[in-house]
Amino acid sequence: MTDLPVGGAAPDASLPATLAPRAGVRAMWRRPSARRYAFGYTLLAPAVLYVGLLVGLPFLFSLYLAMSDASVGEPIARFVGLENFKAALESPTFYVALRNSLVFTIGAGIMKSLLGTTLAFLLVQPFKGRKVVRALIVIPFTLPIAVSVLGWKWMFDSQFSVINWALSQLHLIGGYGSASWPVWLGQPTLALFSVMFVNVWRGFPFGAIVLLAGLTSIPPEIVDAARVDGASFLARFRKVIVPMIAPILFIGAAFDTVFTLSDLSIVYLLTNGGPDGSTEILPTLAYEVGIRAGALGRGAAISLFLFPLLLPAIIILLRTLRRRQY
Amino acid sequence: MMSDSPTVPSGGVNRRDFLRVSGASVAGGTLLDMLAARRAPAQIKGTTLRIIMWSHFVPAYDVWLDDWSQQWGKANGVNVRLDHIPQLELPARYAAEFAAGTGHDLIYFQGQILTAQYYKNLVDISDVADKIGKKFGGWIDSAPQLAQVQGVWYAIPDFYISIPMLWRKDLFNSVGMSDPKTWDDFRKAARLLKPKGHPTGMQFSHCNDANHNWRALMYCFGVKETDPSGQQIAIDSKEMREALQFAKAMYDEGMTAEVYSWDDASDNRYLASGVACWIHDAISAFRTTEDTNPDVFKNTYMLPEAAGPSGLRKNVADANVYAIWKFAKNAAAAKEYLLALNDQYTAGMTASRGYNMPFLKDHYKKPMPVLGADAKLSVLQDQLGITAFFGYPGPITPAAQEVQSTFVIPDVFTRVARGASIEDSMKWAVGEYQRIYAKHKA
Numbered sequence: 036m037t038d039l040p041v042g043g044a045a046p047d048a049s050l051p052a053t054l055a056p057r058a059g060v061r062a063m064w065r066r067p068s069a070r071r072y073a074f075g076y077t078l079l080a081p082a083v084l085y086v087g088l089l090v091g092l093p094f095l096f097s098l099y100l101a102m103s104d105a106s107v108g109e110p111i112a113r114f115v116g117l118e119n120f121k122a123a124l125e126s127p128t129f130y131v132a133l134r135n136s137l138v139f140t141i142g143a144g145i146m147k148s149l150l151g152t153t154l155a156f157l158l159v160q161p162f163k164g165r166k167v168v169r170a171l172i173v174i175p176f177t178l179p180i181a182v183s184v185l186g187w188k189w190m191f192d193s194q195f196s197v198i199n200w201a202l203s204q205l206h207l208i209g210g211y212g213s214a215s216w217p218v219w220l221g222q223p224t225l226a227l228f229s230v231m232f233v234n235v236w237r238g239f240p241f242g243a244i245v246l247l248a249g250l251t252s253i254p255p256e257i258v259d260a261a262r263v264d265g266a267s268f269l270a271r272f273r274k275v276i277v278p279m280i281a282p283i284l285f286i287g288a289a290f291d292t293v294f295t296l297s298d299l300s301i302v303y304l305l306t307n308g309g310p311d312g313s314t315e316i317l318p319t320l321a322y323e324v325g326i327r328a329g330a331l332g333r334g335a336a337i338s339l340f341l342f343p344l345l346l347p348a349i350i351i352l353l354r355t356l357r358r359r360q361y
Numbered sequence: 362m363m364s365d366s367p368t369v370p371s372g373g374v375n376r377r378d379f380l381r382v383s384g385a386s387v388a389g390g391t392l393l394d395m396l397a398a399r400r401a402p403a404q405i406k407g408t409t410l411r412i413i414m415w416s417h418f419v420p421a422y423d424v425w426l427d428d429w430s431q432q433w434g435k436a437n438g439v440n441v442r443l444d445h446i447p448q449l450e451l452p453a454r455y456a457a458e459f460a461a462g463t464g465h466d467l468i469y470f471q472g473q474i475l476t477a478q479y480y481k482n483l484v485d486i487s488d489v490a491d492k493i494g495k496k497f498g499g500w501i502d503s504a505p506q507l508a509q510v511q512g513v514w515y516a517i518p519d520f521y522i523s524i525p526m527l528w529r530k531d532l533f534n535s536v537g538m539s540d541p542k543t544w545d546d547f548r549k550a551a552r553l554l555k556p557k558g559h560p561t562g563m564q565f566s567h568c569n570d571a572n573h574n575w576r577a578l579m580y581c582f583g584v585k586e587t588d589p590s591g592q593q594i595a596i597d598s599k600e601m602r603e604a605l606q607f608a609k610a611m612y613d614e615g616m617t618a619e620v621y622s623w624d625d626a627s628d629n630r631y632l633a634s635g636v637a638c639w640i641h642d643a644i645s646a647f648r649t650t651e652d653t654n655p656d657v658f659k660n661t662y663m664l665p666e667a668a669g670p671s672g673l674r675k676n677v678a679d680a681n682v683y684a685i686w687k688f689a690k691n692a693a694a695a696k697e698y699l700l701a702l703n704d705q706y707t708a709g710m711t712a713s714r715g716y717n718m719p720f721l722k723d724h725y726k727k728p729m730p731v732l733g734a735d736a737k738l739s740v741l742q743d744q745l746g747i748t749a750f751f752g753y754p755g756p757i758t759p760a761a762q763e764v765q766s767t768f769v770i771p772d773v774f775t776r777v778a779r780g781a782s783i784e785d786s787m788k789w790a791v792g793e794y795q796r797i798y799a800k801h802k803a
Contacts, residue, residue, distance in 0.1 A: 107456045108475070
């Protein structure tokens with residue numbers, strides 16, 4: 036079978052005008068490469084459709100809302116250009132929420148990396164009951180978020196905090212009502228720390244499991260060879276383990292960044308952004324303005340500020356990942 | 362093996378059983394009689410009425426309402442489906458129903474009154490409001506603020522939750538005080554009782570109670586958030602500065618830092634635990650204390666609201682209203698349901714254990730159900746005339762709603778309590794009001 040020249044055969048001049056293009060299509064379809072492409076795209080179509088419908092369309096709808104004066108009670112919205120973004124930038128609360136979002140994401144990300152890595156190295160060691168411990172460790176991640184956060188709310192309660200009670204019993208702080216009794220969700224720094232802590236508690240087992248999956252996929256002889264060559268633990272980790280599991284680490288980091296930056300539940304349930312906005316983050320502010328106050332356009336604009344924050348991080352991660360693959 | 366028929370004790374029917382059975386029969390009979398008295402039009406027969414509402418803080422009320430709704434449905438040939446969801450989820454649910462153009466027929470705004478936001482998509486129910494108003498002596502003065510837009514009724518007020526002062530008589534007496542009446546009295550009590558381990562507390566946090574409580578103080582000090590039309594901001598005033606100054610002093614003298622972390626239930630626990638000398642909260646706190654700490658409950662008394670420096674009393678209540686979507690498939694049945702439900706005030710008030718304060722003037726005739734029979738609760742019968750809502754004296758416009766949703770008032774009080782200057786804090790708060798109101802005017 037001979038491949039036709041690129042661009043297909045020239046239409047037969049003897050054919051009627053309406054039949055000429057159909058003949059061209061038929062000729063093109065006879066090419067194996069065209070059929071291969073068609074087959075490939077057909078297989079890809081469900082995934083493209085899925086991403087387009089569930090990610091692309093909502094994103095475009097958010098863009099439309101952010102550039103309109105849409106509100107919950109108005110059936111018709113007017114195009115307002117970048118007015119909603121301007122309105123967000125004029126609000127002092129927005130900058131507080133932006134700062135808190137960055138502190139929340141970066142701080143929690145660092146803590147989760149450290150704890151997740153430590154836990155993964157502990158779990159990769161052989162010990163009795165390792166399977167049980169591995170199963171137990173994912174409990175925070177698998178519990179419904181509302182249930183676990185409400186549990187923490189009780190533990191951080193200003194009056195009945197079990198944490199404070201334990202610290203008081205150990206004489207590390209005074210009794211209830213004393214100046215040293217911490218009000219976890221009431222003091223601005225402690226409140227931000229507390230919401231980050233719950234995010235870390237919930238998220239670091241996921242990091243550990245991701246890392247553990249990577250660690251178990253490394254052939255032990257490679258690590259042993261490095262050890263024989265005199266590489267210290269840190270050198271083995273940095274020069275052997277990390278490069279080998281980098282793709283998994285990057286994907287894990289990307290997921291975690293997205294989930295943390297857009298995490299509404301923990302702050303909403305613990306502090307609702309208070310006191311005085313000290314735990315306000317972009318998702319909670321967007322919810323307050325967009326849903327509770329009904330200004331959908333301005334709420335969507337606030338939430339879209341997450342996009343330029345996330346996009347560079349994801350691009351850098353994916354580019355690094357691609358470079359490592361080729 | 363269990364028998365299907367109820368077992369009769371061998372010793373015969375005792376007095377308690379007899380009263381229970383006969384009481385239930387009488388109550389059931391009365392309810393059926395009442396339902397029969399108001400027959401709905403035949404065209405709603407065979408239809409379905411879908412209602413969405415919150416889960417009441419008093420679960421017994423939901424049991425009663427569900428039961429009554431089913432009985433009303435049976436009597437009128439309407440299949441009633443009543444969905445209860447947590448009140449914080451209601452606004453998101455309405456946004457979704459509105460966007461989809463389908464959902465429940467009868468909807469319920471709790472706390473966040475969204476009448477002004479959705480009125481273009483709500484049925485004009487002035488006919489229902491007029492009928493109910495005429496029947497029960499008219500609506501209280503603050504009702505239109507919640508239910509009307511440009512003079513048209515788009516909602517029917519159901520009830521409001523009073524948020525009175527709950528104070529400990531034994532503790533007040535221990536410092537030589539009795540019968541407190543003013544905010545100054547309560548501040549003084551907190552100042553004297555905090556060193557004895559009994560501070561007070563009002564939420565300086567992002568919760569609904571913080572929005573209510575600080576507004577009550579503001580309004581008692583003569584603060585107006587807007588003009589009566591709800592269009593012009595009026596918060597930048599001498600009265601607001603005085604209210605902030607008072608709150609700062611009351612915090613320093615009589616509260617602890619706990620209040621910065623409180624949610625809506627924290628003050629309930631504070632009272633029930635025996636720590637608080639007084640709190641400013643709904644009667645759910647009173648009921649919780651009754652159930653969990655009888656000793657404290659014995660000494661807990663109530664005042665509808667403390668008076669401000671000029672004797673003004675304004676209690677910022679939590680409102681509940683019904684509305685009907687324009688896209689509702691069964692608006693006719695929804696209207697009939699509302700008319701019939703408003704005839705059930707006494708039963709509803711009783712089921713709510715005195716929680717559901719009425720919007721209709723006739724229902725304030727003494728003795729009111731539950732309240733009139735309780736020496737401590739009876740003071741709430743004088744609530745008429747002091748009830749105000751968010752945005753006072755204006756209506757709850759979308760702008761007022763956004764001020765509430767973004768916690769501007771709790772935050773300005775928090776800033777001052779934490780030590781920021783009143784002028785700086787006012788500048789911030791007024792800026793937020795101006796920015797929000799300007800957006801809604803644009």
